[in-house]
Amino acid sequence: MGKTKKVIVVSSAFLLSAGIENLALELSGMLVDHVYIGSEKNLCEKIISKKPEYVVIDPESINDGLLPLLRKLNQEKQIKIIGLISSNSKNNIISLFRHTLNIQHTKYKLVETLKKIIGKEDKVNNQDEKLLSKRETEILRNLALGLTNQEIADKLFLSIHTVMTHRKKITRKLAIKTVSGLTVYALMNKLVDMREVERSE
Amino acid sequence: MLLEKDMKLADVINHDYNLVPVISRFGIMLGFGDSSIENICTKNEINVDFFLTILNSFHDPQYLDKNYLQNFPATLLIDYLQNAHSYYLQIKIPEIEFLIDEMAFKHEVDDTSHGLLQKFFEEYKAEFSKHIEREEKRVYPYIKDLETSLNNNNISHELLARIKEYSITSYQAEHENVEEKLMDLKNIIIKYLPSSQKQQTRYKLLKELLALEADLHDHARMEDLILVPKVEVLEKEITLKATINNNH
Numbered sequence: 001m002g003k004t005k006k007v008i009v010v011s012s013a014f015l016l017s018a019g020i021e022n023l024a025l026e027l028s029g030m031l032v033d034h035v036y037i038g039s040e041k042n043l044c045e046k047i048i049s050k051k052p053e054y055v056v057i058d059p060e061s062i063n064d065g066l067l068p069l070l071r072k073l074n075q076e077k078q079i080k081i082i083g084l085i086s087s088n089s090k091n092n093i094i095s096l097f098r099h100t101l102n103i104q105h106t107k108y109k110l111v112e113t114l115k116k117i118i119g120k121e122d123k124v125n126n127q128d129e130k131l132l133s134k135r136e137t138e139i140l141r142n143l144a145l146g147l148t149n150q151e152i153a154d155k156l157f158l159s160i161h162t163v164m165t166h167r168k169k170i171t172r173k174l175a176i177k178t179v180s181g182l183t184v185y186a187l188m189n190k191l192v193d194m195r196e197v198e199r200s201e
Numbered sequence: 202m203l204l205e206k207d208m209k210l211a212d213v214i215n216h217d218y219n220l221v222p223v224i225s226r227f228g229i230m231l232g233f234g235d236s237s238i239e240n241i242c243t244k245n246e247i248n249v250d251f252f253l254t255i256l257n258s259f260h261d262p263q264y265l266d267k268n269y270l271q272n273f274p275a276t277l278l279i280d281y282l283q284n285a286h287s288y289y290l291q292i293k294i295p296e297i298e299f300l301i302d303e304m305a306f307k308h309e310v311d312d313t314s315h316g317l318l319q320k321f322f323e324e325y326k327a328e329f330s331k332h333i334e335r336e337e338k339r340v341y342p343y344i345k346d347l348e349t350s351l352n353n354n355n356i357s358h359e360l361l362a363r364i365k366e367y368s369i370t371s372y373q374a375e376h377e378n379v380e381e382k383l384m385d386l387k388n389i390i391i392k393y394l395p396s397s398q399k400q401q402t403r404y405k406l407l408k409e410l411l412a413l414e415a416d417l418h419d420h421a422r423m424e425d426l427i428l429v430p431k432v433e434v435l436e437k438e439i440t441l442k443a444t445i446n447n448n449h
Contacts, residue, residue, distance in 0.1 A: 018263070035262075041429070174392075174393075176388055180324055181321070181389065184317045184321050184385075185389065187313070187317055188317060189393070194313065
């Protein structure tokens with residue numbers, strides 16, 4: 001089995017969200033991580049912080065915030081948005097989504113559609129996953145030594161933006177988010193020495 | 202499965218073992234024989250509808266019905282949340298600390314890794330306690346004041362000022378932060394803690410962490426989806442009432 005693909009569902013309709021969970025199980029590696037009912041505060045930020053590969057949205061469960069939500073989510077390049085539509089959905093709703101699943105379709109047809117949606121970019125990411133690049137290791141070392149993003153940028157002659165991008169990649173590869181967690185990783189893998197860390201504290 | 206009052210609590214626990222910590226938070230002790238949920242609640246002076254709603258929302262997260270739960274007084278929910286807090290701080294956290302030390306004691310991890318885990322968890326504990334303290338010392342008393350003043354129809358200027366200055370929505374973001382550290386620890390144990398021949402304690406630790414993570418997740422959900430909207434309603438009602446009172 002390859003890397004797990006995280007799916008977030010936004011729907012207040014239980015039958016729909018349960019159906020999506022069931023459907024995801026059909027494809028190895030796809031996992032519904034979280035179901036939001038659609039009326040949560042800061043929904044978009046919450047979704048993004050979970051770092052999903054796919055967000056399945058039931059437009060019916062979001063009243064007036066659908067457009068802003070889609071606009072913000074569209075800026076996240078790694079996220080594919082899939083709209084839940086039916087044969088009765090209005091065209092202006094359907095056209096909001098590049099990918100759609102029709103809730104009236106049979107399981108077989110849905111699985112086929114879903115395969116097509118996830119199929120394309122599947123191969124691109126697979127190889128460079130897991131192992132940290134030289135640059136990333138260097139940045140991780142400095143993080144563990146207690147340097148801030150700005151300090152790292154100055155030290156390595158990078159822009160702060162580049163440092164942040166590297167940090168995001170590190171977190172994605174290691175599945176560790178906090179600086180303390182990254183420090184533990186760096187020490188356990190002997191990327192830095194305990195004495196170095198203590199000295200810097 | 203929807204849990205109902207006439208079911209035997211013993212059957213319910215057999216069906217879903219994860220509910221044990223939830224019933225213990227209501228002060229229900231094991232050894233209740235074949236009594237129904239309703240009888241046990243009466244005996245322990247617990248609001249049975251509230252108990253069932255909480256039980257159902259933990260048993261099946263999809264069940265959580267905010268419209269229904271918002272009918273209960275905020276104080277009932279706060280009492281429950283506070284019990285849950287002491288369960289985390291006084292039982293769960295020490296258990297995890299014990300297991301981290303036990304791994305070193307049984308030579309399942311080297312001293313360096315043990316030290317790292319210990320320090321990391323120490324930090325987590327400090328953050329977590331601080332978060333809980335803030336809820337109990339500031340957020341909950343504020344909510345209780347809102348409810349009392351609305352019930353007694355006694356709205357002070359001071360309270361109105363607090364509503365203006367304090368926004369309940371600001372406190373949701375904190376939950377995510379507390380959850381992140383725990384998730385990191387879980388991933389470190391699964392993926393990065395150097396492997397060893399014996400791992401019995403490591404399994405136990407992982408199980409505890411997973412259970413705590415799931416429990417905290419439901420807990421935060423309850424606060425964000427029920428308590429926060431409830432407070433927003435209270436704030437609105439009070440502000441409205443104050444305006445009407447002023448006009449008379």
